[in-house]
Amino acid sequence: MAATSPPGTGLLKGLGVTIKHLFQRPATLMYPYERNELAPRTRGVIALMDENCTVCMLCSRECPDWCIYIESHKETVPPAKEGGRARTRNVLDRFAIDFSLCMYCGICVEVCPFDALWWSPEFEYSEYSIDSLLHEKEKLRAWADTVPAPPPLDDGAVLPAEVADAIEKAEKERELAEAKAAEEAQAKESGAAGGAATPAAAAKEPEVEVKAGEIDQETFDQLIAEGKSERIARSKAKAAWVKKEKARLKAEAEQGGGDAAAPAAAPKPAEVHVEAGQIDQETYDQLIAEGKTERMARAKAKAAYVKKEKARLRAEAEQAAPSGESAAPEAEAPAKKQLSEVHVEGTGEIDQEVFDQLIAEGKSERIARSKAKAAWIKKRKQEQLDQEGGA
Amino acid sequence: MTAISSGATTYIAQSVSLFDGFDGFVLPLVLKIAFVLQLFFVVPLVGGYLEHKAMGRMQHRRGPVEAGPFGVLQLVADGIKFIQKEDVIPRAADRWVFAAAPGVAMVPALLVFLVIPLGPGVFALDLELGLFYALAITSVSVLGVLMGGWASANKFSLIGGLRAGAQLIAYELPLILAAITVAVQAGTLSLVGIVEAQAGFMIPGTGINVWFVFPQIVGFGIFFISAMAELSRPPFDMPIGDSELVFGYMTEYTGIKYAMYMLTEYAGMITMSALMVVLYLGGWQLLPGVPMPGCEGAGGLFDCSPIGIALSVLVTLGKIMALVFVMVWARVAYPRLREDQLQRMSWLVLVPLSLLNLAVITVFKVVF
Amino acid sequence: MSDLDTKERIQPGTAPGEDVAFEIHGDGDFPTADMSLSIGPAHPATHGVFRIVLEMDGERVREARPVIGYMHRGFEKLAEYRDYRQIKALVNRHDWLSGFSNELGVALAVEKMMEMEVPDRAQWIRMLIAEWNRILNHLMFIGSYAIELGAITPMFYAFREREDIQHLLESATGGRLHFTYNQPGGLKIDLPKGFLRESQRLSTVVRERLPDYFDLVLGNEIFQGRTKGIGPLPSDVALSIGVTGPTLQATGVAEDPRVTEPYLKYGEIDVPVPVGENGDSFDRFSCLLRRIQASLDIIDQVHDHVPPGPVNSKLPKMVKAPEGATYVRTENPLGQLGYWLESDGGRTPWRLKMRTPSFSNVQAIPYLMEGVLLPDAISILGSVFFVVGDIDR
Numbered sequence A: 001m002a003a004t005s006p007p008g009t010g011l012l013k014g015l016g017v018t019i020k021h022l023f024q025r026p027a028t029l030m031y032p033y034e035r036n037e038l039a040p041r042t043r044g045v046i047a048l049m050d051e052n053c054t055v056c057m058l059c060s061r062e063c064p065d066w067c068i069y070i071e072s073h074k075e076t077v078p079p080a081k082e083g084g085r086a087r088t089r090n091v092l093d094r095f096a097i098d099f100s101l102c103m104y105c106g107i108c109v110e111v112c113p114f115d116a117l118w119w120s121p122e123f124e125y126s127e128y129s130i131d132s133l134l135h136e137k138e139k140l141r142a143w144a145d146t147v148p149a150p151p152p153l154d155d156g157a158v159l160p161a162e163v164a165d166a167i168e169k170a171e172k173e174r175e176l177a178e179a180k181a182a183e184e185a186q187a188k189e190s191g192a193a194g195g196a197a198t199p200a201a202a203a204k205e206p207e208v209e210v211k212a213g214e215i216d217q218e219t220f221d222q223l224i225a226e227g228k229s230e231r232i233a234r235s236k237a238k239a240a241w242v243k244k245e246k247a248r249l250k251a252e253a254e255q256g257g258g259d260a261a262a263p264a265a266a267p268k269p270a271e272v273h274v275e276a277g278q279i280d281q282e283t284y285d286q287l288i289a290e291g292k293t294e295r296m297a298r299a300k301a302k303a304a305y306v307k308k309e310k311a312r313l314r315a316e317a318e319q320a321a322p323s324g325e326s327a328a329p330e331a332e333a334p335a336k337k338q339l340s341e342v343h344v345e346g347t348g349e350i351d352q353e354v355f356d357q358l359i360a361e362g363k364s365e366r367i368a369r370s371k372a373k374a375a376w377i378k379k380r381k382q383e384q385l386d387q388e389g390g391a
Numbered sequence B: 001m002t003a004i005s006s007g008a009t010t011y012i013a014q015s016v017s018l019f020d021g022f023d024g025f026v027l028p029l030v031l032k033i034a035f036v037l038q039l040f041f042v043v044p045l046v047g048g049y050l051e052h053k054a055m056g057r058m059q060h061r062r063g064p065v066e067a068g069p070f071g072v073l074q075l076v077a078d079g080i081k082f083i084q085k086e087d088v089i090p091r092a093a094d095r096w097v098f099a100a101a102p103g104v105a106m107v108p109a110l111l112v113f114l115v116i117p118l119g120p121g122v123f124a125l126d127l128e129l130g131l132f133y134a135l136a137i138t139s140v141s142v143l144g145v146l147m148g149g150w151a152s153a154n155k156f157s158l159i160g161g162l163r164a165g166a167q168l169i170a171y172e173l174p175l176i177l178a179a180i181t182v183a184v185q186a187g188t189l190s191l192v193g194i195v196e197a198q199a200g201f202m203i204p205g206t207g208i209n210v211w212f213v214f215p216q217i218v219g220f221g222i223f224f225i226s227a228m229a230e231l232s233r234p235p236f237d238m239p240i241g242d243s244e245l246v247f248g249y250m251t252e253y254t255g256i257k258y259a260m261y262m263l264t265e266y267a268g269m270i271t272m273s274a275l276m277v278v279l280y281l282g283g284w285q286l287l288p289g290v291p292m293p294g295c296e297g298a299g300g301l302f303d304c305s306p307i308g309i310a311l312s313v314l315v316t317l318g319k320i321m322a323l324v325f326v327m328v329w330a331r332v333a334y335p336r337l338r339e340d341q342l343q344r345m346s347w348l349v350l351v352p353l354s355l356l357n358l359a360v361i362t363v364f365k366v367v368f
Numbered sequence C: 001m002s003d004l005d006t007k008e009r010i011q012p013g014t015a016p017g018e019d020v021a022f023e024i025h026g027d028g029d030f031p032t033a034d035m036s037l038s039i040g041p042a043h044p045a046t047h048g049v050f051r052i053v054l055e056m057d058g059e060r061v062r063e064a065r066p067v068i069g070y071m072h073r074g075f076e077k078l079a080e081y082r083d084y085r086q087i088k089a090l091v092n093r094h095d096w097l098s099g100f101s102n103e104l105g106v107a108l109a110v111e112k113m114m115e116m117e118v119p120d121r122a123q124w125i126r127m128l129i130a131e132w133n134r135i136l137n138h139l140m141f142i143g144s145y146a147i148e149l150g151a152i153t154p155m156f157y158a159f160r161e162r163e164d165i166q167h168l169l170e171s172a173t174g175g176r177l178h179f180t181y182n183q184p185g186g187l188k189i190d191l192p193k194g195f196l197r198e199s200q201r202l203s204t205v206v207r208e209r210l211p212d213y214f215d216l217v218l219g220n221e222i223f224q225g226r227t228k229g230i231g232p233l234p235s236d237v238a239l240s241i242g243v244t245g246p247t248l249q250a251t252g253v254a255e256d257p258r259v260t261e262p263y264l265k266y267g268e269i270d271v272p273v274p275v276g277e278n279g280d281s282f283d284r285f286s287c288l289l290r291r292i293q294a295s296l297d298i299i300d301q302v303h304d305h306v307p308p309g310p311v312n313s314k315l316p317k318m319v320k321a322p323e324g325a326t327y328v329r330t331e332n333p334l335g336q337l338g339y340w341l342e343s344d345g346g347r348t349p350w351r352l353k354m355r356t357p358s359f360s361n362v363q364a365i366p367y368l369m370e371g372v373l374l375p376d377a378i379s380i381l382g383s384v385f386f387v388v389g390d391i392d393r
C-alpha cells in the first residue's frame, strides 16, 4: 500500500512533471485573439456557387439528414441558334442548408457534379437562435468567397488523368495567351491614335476583368469604418456588389427599353439565359497562372463565363431592342450605355501610378488600392469625355 | 475582549495588538472586526487566484486571463456570478438546516483569523490559549459540512458529509498531537509566544538559530498532511470526490451558499497555512537569526516601525502563499486516495508517528 | 485493498431488480440496511448517459446492475435505410472516439462483398490513420481515467497531444472526430503534401511526451494504491463474457485481430501487443498506455512503407454489395469491432449487425464490482473503457 509507505519516487516524479510544465510556455491558443490556421480541407461550412448549380437535386437526395432545401422552376430558353430548338432549364429559386441538422459528412460536396458546393474552413457562425442556422442562398454564396485553394497532393499521389491533362493544357494555353497579350498590347499601341478604335478597346478591356469576386467599394469602406472585420466586410461588399450590379443592369435594360419607347420589350432583355458548363478561358488561364488549382479555377471560370455571357446577351438584347424601333438615335444610345458600363464594370481596375505613389507615401495597401481605383475611374471618365468631345 | 487582551499584554510584554492603542471599547472592537473581515475576504481570494494560476500553468494552460489584469479579478467575478444565481433548495431538504449549514461552516473559518498574527502587533487578539482556540474552532467547520450533507436529502451528499466527519475525526488527532509538540517545545500556547520562542531557539550546543521546522520536520509533515486532509484538499478530497460522489455534500448547493462553502475552503487553506507558518516557519521572521529591518526587541522581532510592520506582514503572507502553492501542487500532481486508505494512513501511520514525535521532542526538551 | 471478508455477508440469490433496499444485514450489534445508489444516467464518472444501480451496504457494493439504452439511436435499423456512402458517415458516430476505425470496418465489409481490389497505397494510409485514431482514443481515456481517480492534470496533457493529432488528421480528412475519409475501394482523396513528414514529426513529439504519463500516473504510488488488485478479471471469465481490447489484453490474452487475423497490411509489419498479468485496473490502464507506444511503433513502420500510386479504385455509379453476407472484425481502439453485413443486392444493406467492443466490455461490470468499495467501483468503471454511444448504438 503506497499510502502507508513514506512518499516514494513515484510521488516525487509527479511533482517533477508538473513543476516542469510550470516553466514552459502554456499550450493555450488565445482564441479569439489568436487563431489556429485551419487546413484547407477543414469541413467548416458549406459554400454554394449558385452560378454553377443546375438544380440536379443530387445533393439534396444524398444528404443523410435531408437538410438541404432546394426550390426551382422550369423555364424555356429561346433557341441558341437561329432555327434551333427551344429548351427548358431549371432556375434555382431557393437553396438553403440547415446547419442545425447538418452533420458535416461532406456527402453533398462529394456528389455535386457541377462543382457548386464547396467546403470552407470558416466556423464562426454560431447563432443565438436555432432558426438562424438556416443559411439561404445568399449566405451560402457569401461563404464561397472564403473557400481556400485545395492543398497540393502528396508526392506519391497519382493525379486523376483529367486533372493532369488539364494542367498540361492550361500550361500551353497560358503560353499562348501570353503571346496573344503581347501582340494585343502592340496592336493597341499602334492603334491608339485612331479615335474610333479606342472606345471599343476600352469597352473590351474592363469586360475581361470581370471576376466573380468583385466588391462594392462603398459598402466595403462603410463596413470597415463601422469596425467590421475585413473578411466580413469583404464578403458583404461582394454580396452588395452583386445586388447592385443586378439592379443596375435591370434599370439599364428598362431604360434601354424606355429610350426606344418599347415597354413591351423592356423586361425581356434582363432575363437572359446562359447554359452553364462552359468555362471562361481567360479567367481560367489567369487563375491557373495565379497558382490556383485546376478545380478551383474551373469552377470560377465557369461562373465567370456565365456572368460574361449574361452581360453579353443583355447588351445584345438592349442593342437589338432599340434598333428595331427607331433608327436614328439608337446608334448613340447604346454607345453611351456602353460607356457608362465601362467605368462601373471596371471598378476592379486600379491606376497603377497612383497606387505606386500612395504606397511610396507609406499608405496601407488597402487604402492605396481603393484610392487608385477611384483614380482609375476618374481617368477613364475623363478619357471618354475627351473622346466624345473628339467624336 | 479588552480584558483578555490586557491579560495577554501582561503575559508577553511586547505583544500588544495595534488596535489596543485606541481608547474605549467600541472603536477597537470595530477595527478588529474590520481587520478580521478584510483578512477573511481578501487573503483567501489571493490564495484562490494563486491556485487558479499555478494550477493552470502546471497543466500547460494559462489560468484566468480575462477578468482584470492577468485575470486577478477572476474570483471576484465568480463571486458576483454566484450571487446572481438562483438559490435552489431541494423539496425534500430540511430547509433550515440546509440554509444554515454553509454559515455554520463559514463562521468558524472566519473566527480563526482573530488569533492569526501576521506581524508584530498585527492581530486582533493574542489569546493565551491561541493555539488551542485555533485548533478547536477549525474543527467546528465540519459541523456545517455534516449538516449540509444530511439536510440535502441526497445520497451522494450524505455519503460526502459522513466521509467528511470520519476524515475529521481521523485527522484531528495527528494534527493536535503535532501542534502540541510545538507547544511543548515553545512552552506556550500563545501564537505570538511561539513565534518569539522560535526567534530564540538555538541548535543545542551551538549559537545557530533555527525555526521549529528544523527539529520537527516530522511534525511539520504530519501537520501538513493532516491539515490538507482536514480541509478535504486533494488528494484527500473524498468528501467531495466529484467522480464518485458528484460533489459530495455540496451537490445540492447553488449560488451564494455554494460560494460560502468555497470561501470556507479557501479561508481554511489560508488559516492552516498561517498556523504552519507560525508554528514551524518562524512567523514573520525573514530568515532564522536575521533581525527584521526596522524592528527591535527579542530576536529583532518586536517594537517595529511602520515599515518594519509592513515588511513583516509581507513576509508572513509570502510564507502563507508558498504553503498554499505546495497544497495546489499536490492537488495538481496526485490522484485521490480511497477513504479506507486515508483512515489507515491516519491511524496506522500518522498517529503513532506523531506520538513518537511528541515523546522524542519532550525528552529532548527535558534533556537540553 | 482492504479486507474482503465482508464479501461473505453478501447473500447470493437476490435477483437483479429485486427490492433489497431495506434488507437488514449484520448480526445484532450493528445492523445495517442497504441503500440503492444510482450512478448515472447523468453522473460525472459515466461520460454520458450510462447508469449503474449499485446496491450498497455502507460504502461497499453488494451488487451492480448496469442499465443501458439511454442513448439508443437505432444505428442498426438506420443503416438499413442508408446507402453505403451514407453508412460511412453514420458509423463513425457510434463510437465517436474511433470514427476512422468504424468506417474502416464498413469499408472492409463492402469491399469484401464486392471483391474489390484496394490499392496498396490506400491500405497503408488507412493503417496510418487508424493508428493515429487509436492514439487519439487512448489519450482520451488516459485523461478521463485519471480524472476519475481525482488527478486532474493528465487530462490537460492528453488534450494537448490530441489537439496536435487532430490538427494533423484534419489536414488530410477535413474532420477532427468524424473523419469520413474511407470509401469502398480506398480513400476519398490522397494525402495533402507534407502530411507524412508532419506525421513523422508528431510521432517523435508524442513519443517524447509519453514518459510524462508514466511518471505522473502509472508510477504514482497513490495511483497504484487505487488500482493494483482492484477488479481483477481472470482471463477465462473475460473470454466467456466476450471482453476484448485492452481490457482483455490486460488479463494476459494477446488476442488482437491485427495479429491473429491480419487485415489491411498489418501482416507485413511487426505489431506489438502489450499484455498484462492480473487483469486488474492497473493492468488495464498500463495496457492502454503501452498500446499508445505500440501504435507509435506501427506508425513509424508505416512511414517507411507507403508506396506511391492511386488511393482509390474505380467505383460503379452506385455502390451495391452483391447478395450474400459477410463478417468483418477489426481491432478498434476499445476492442474488437465486428460488422455483420447482409445484402440482398440493393443499394442499402439488408441488415447491418454491429458487434461493438464497449457493449461487451461493460458486461464485465457486474462481475467486477461485486463486493468492492464505492471508490473502487469508480476505479473499475473507468478502467473497462467504454463509450456510451458504442454501448447503446
Ligand code: SF4
Residues within 6 Å of the ligand: A062, A063, A064, A065, A066, A067, A068, A097, A101, A102, A103, A104, A105, A106, A107, A108, A109
Ligand atoms: S454535409 Fe452531409 S448532412 Fe450536411 S448538408 Fe451536406 S450531405 Fe447533408
Ligand code: SF4
Residues within 6 Å of the ligand: A052, A053, A054, A055, A056, A057, A058, A059, A060, A070, A111, A112, A113, A114, A115, A116, A117
Ligand atoms: S448544388 Fe450541385 S448537386 Fe446540388 S442541386 Fe446544385 S448542381 Fe446539383
